Amino acid sequence: MSTTAREHDIIIVGGGISGVALAYGLADRGRQITLLDGPTATDKASRTNVGLIWCQSKFAHLPDYASLAFLSARLFPELSRELSEVSGLEIPVNYRGGLIPCLGEEEYSSRADYIDRLRQVLEEYPGEMISRSQLERKLPAITFGPEVTGAAWCEADGIIDPLALLRAYKVALTRVGVTTLKTLVHQVEPLAGGGYRLHTATGPLECQQLVLAAGLANRRLANFAIPDLPVHADKGQVLLVERLPQVMPIPMLGVTQTFGGTVIIGFRHEYVGHDTQVVPSAVASEGQWAIRVWPALGKRRLIRTWSGLRVMPKDSQAIYSRLPGHPGVTLVNTHSAVTLAAFHTRLLADYLLGGELPELARKMTLNRFGFAS
Amino acid sequence: MSTPLTTTTVRILFEGQELEVPAGISVAAAVAGYAHPGHTCKHPVDGSGRAPFCFMGVCFECLMEINGLPDVQSCLVTVEEGMQVRRQPLPESIKL
Numbered sequence: 001m002s003t004t005a006r007e008h009d010i011i012i013v014g015g016g017i018s019g020v021a022l023a024y025g026l027a028d029r030g031r032q033i034t035l036l037d038g039p040t041a042t043d044k045a046s047r048t049n050v051g052l053i054w055c056q057s058k059f060a061h062l063p064d065y066a067s068l069a070f071l072s073a074r075l076f077p078e079l080s081r082e083l084s085e086v087s088g089l090e091i092p093v094n095y096r097g098g099l100i101p102c103l104g105e106e107e108y109s110s111r112a113d114y115i116d117r118l119r120q121v122l123e124e125y126p127g128e129m130i131s132r133s134q135l136e137r138k139l140p141a142i143t144f145g146p147e148v149t150g151a152a153w154c155e156a157d158g159i160i161d162p163l164a165l166l167r168a169y170k171v172a173l174t175r176v177g178v179t180t181l182k183t184l185v186h187q188v189e190p191l192a193g194g195g196y197r198l199h200t201a202t203g204p205l206e207c208q209q210l211v212l213a214a215g216l217a218n219r220r221l222a223n224f225a226i227p228d229l230p231v232h233a234d235k236g237q238v239l240l241v242e243r244l245p246q247v248m249p250i251p252m253l254g255v256t257q258t259f260g261g262t263v264i265i266g267f268r269h270e271y272v273g274h275d276t277q278v279v280p281s282a283v284a285s286e287g288q289w290a291i292r293v294w295p296a297l298g299k300r301r302l303i304r305t306w307s308g309l310r311v312m313p314k315d316s317q318a319i320y321s322r323l324p325g326h327p328g329v330t331l332v333n334t335h336s337a338v339t340l341a342a343f344h345t346r347l348l349a350d351y352l353l354g355g356e357l358p359e360l361a362r363k364m365t366l367n368r369f370g371f372a373s
Numbered sequence: 374m375s376t377p378l379t380t381t382t383v384r385i386l387f388e389g390q391e392l393e394v395p396a397g398i399s400v401a402a403a404v405a406g407y408a409h410p411g412h413t414c415k416h417p418v419d420g421s422g423r424a425p426f427c428f429m430g431v432c433f434e435c436l437m438e439i440n441g442l443p444d445v446q447s448c449l450v451t452v453e454e455g456m457q458v459r460r461q462p463l464p465e466s467i468k469l
C-alpha cells in the first residue's frame with residue numbers, strides 16, 4: 001500500500017449509473033476526471049433495476065421534480081445514440097411510451113384523479129387514461145385478466161437495457177479520457193489548505209474537487225460534513241419470468257418485458273435497512289398481482305428472483321447539493337438515476353464545476369432539510 | 374494398470390432417435406454428447422438456435438420437453454430408461 005497521496009483534479013466516487021453519467025458529462029470540459037468505483041455488497045441499484053425511463057404519474061406534489069424526469073426523457077434519444085457511437089456498443093432502448101395497468105374501477109378512477117392533478121400542476125402532460133379496449137389495441141398480443149379496467153398511458157416514457165447503458169457509459173469513458181480506478185473509498189478527509197484526501201483500499205488519493213455519487217454509501221462518505229444524510233435504502237424485490245416472444249412493444253409498470261424476452265415483475269418498496277434478502281411471501285404477492293393483470297404468466301416458468309436497494313432521499317426528491325461548509329464537494333443522490341441519467345450527463349456539468357444548478361433543480365439542495373449550504 | 378470402466382447405460386429417445394447413454398448423467402449431457410443435436414430450443418425473441426450452456430441450472434438455455442412436459446431445464450434432470458426427450462416446442466405455439 002502506498003502512503004504518499006496522489007494528486008487529482010476532480011474525483012467522482014461511485015461508478016453506478018449516477019457516477020458514470022456525471023463523469024461523461026464532465027469529460028469535454030478540459031478538466032482531469034477520475035472515477036472511483038469499488039464493488040460493495042449492497043450498493044447494486046444500478047445493476048438490479050428495470051431500466052424504465054419513467055416520467056408519468058408521479059410527483060404531483062413536487063412539480064419541478066416531475067418536470068425533471070420529462071426533461072431527461074427528452075434528452076435521452078440523442079444521448080443513447082451518442083453513447084452507442086462513442087462506445088461502439090448497441091444499447092437496446094425504446095421510446096414508445098409507457099403504461100400502468102389498472103385493476104378494478106376504483107383503481108382506475110383514483111389513477112385518473114391523480115393524472116388530472118398532475119396535468120393541472122404541470123400545465124402540460126403528454127398522457128391520459130385509456131380504456132381496456134384501447135389498452136388491448138396497444139398490446140394486442142397480451143390477453144389481459146378480467147379485472148383489468150384500463151391503464152394510464154404516457155408517450156414520454158420508455159425503457160432502456162440498464163446494464164447495456166451502464167456498460168456503454170463505462171466504455172465511452174475510456175474513449176473520452178476519464179480515468180476509472182477500481183477501489184473502495186473508506187473515508188473522506190478535508191485538508192486544512194483546501195482539497196480532500198480520500199482514504200481508499202489502495203492507498204490515499206487527493207483531489208481539489210469531489211463529487212459524491214456513491215448511492216447509499218454517500219451517507220458514510222459525506223459524514224465529515226453531515227453526520228446523518230437523509231437518504232435511505234428502499235428495498236425492491238423482483239421475480240423474473242422465462243424468455244417469451246416479444247409481446248410488449250410498450251413497457252408496463254410492475255410487469256415489464258425486457259429486451260431479452262424475460263419479464264420482470266416487481267413494485268414493492270420496503271424500508272428495512274440494508275437487508276437484501278428475498279422474502280418468498282413478498283415476491284409471491286407481486287406474482288399474484290401480475291397474474292391478475294396478465295393471466296398467462298401464471299403458466300410460465302420463474303427463472304430468478306433478486307432484490308435491490310433503491311437509493312431513496314427522505315422526501316423522495318433528488319438531492320443535488322454542495323455539502324455544508326464544503327463548496328468543493330457536490331453530492332448527488334436520486335432514486336430514479338436511470339431516468340435522470342440524460343439530465344445528469346447533459347445539464348449538471350456546470351454545477352459540478354462550481355456553477356449554478358439548472359432552474360428546475362434549484363430547490364433540490366440539502367437546504368430543504370435544514371442544512372446551510 | 375487401471376481397471377476398465379464398466380458403465381451401466383440407459384436408453385432414451387431424443388426426437389424419436391434411440392440413444393444409449395451412461396446412467397446417472399443429465400439429459401442435457403446425454404443429448405449434447407450423444408445426439409449432437411445442433412440446437413435443443415430456439416430463443417423466443419430472435420429465433421436463434423440454443424443448446425445447453427452452463428450445465429448447472431443457471432442459464433436456462435437447455436429447456437427441452439421431457440416425457441411430454443415442456444420447459445424443463447434438462448441439465449437438472451437425470452436420464453432414465455425409456456425417457457422421451459424432444460426439443461423445446463416453438464414459442465409461437467404459446468398463447469399469451
Ligand SMILES: Cc1cc2nc3c(=O)[nH]c(=O)nc-3n(C[C@H](O)[C@H](O)[C@H](O)COP(=O)(O)OP(=O)(O)OC[C@H]3O[C@@H](n4cnc5c(N)ncnc54)[C@H](O)[C@@H]3O)c2cc1C
Nearest residue numbers: 016017018038045046049052185215217236308335337339
Ligand atoms: C428493483 C429496482 C428497480 C428499479 N427500477 C428503476 C427504473 O425502472 N428506472 C429508474 O430510473 N430507476 C430504477 N431504480 C432505481 C435506480 O436503479 C437507482 O436510482 C440507481 O441505480 C442509483 O444509482 P447510483 O449510481 O446513484 O447508485 P448505485 O447504483 O448504488 O451505485 C453506487 C456505486 O458506487 C459504488 N460504491 C459504493 N460505495 C463505494 C465506496 N465507498 N467506494 C467506491 N465505490 C463505492 C458501488 O459499488 C456502486 O457501483 C430501480 C431500483 C431497484 C432496486
Ligand code: FES
Nearest residue numbers: 428431432433448
Ligand atoms: S444448461 Fe444452463 S440451465 Fe441448463
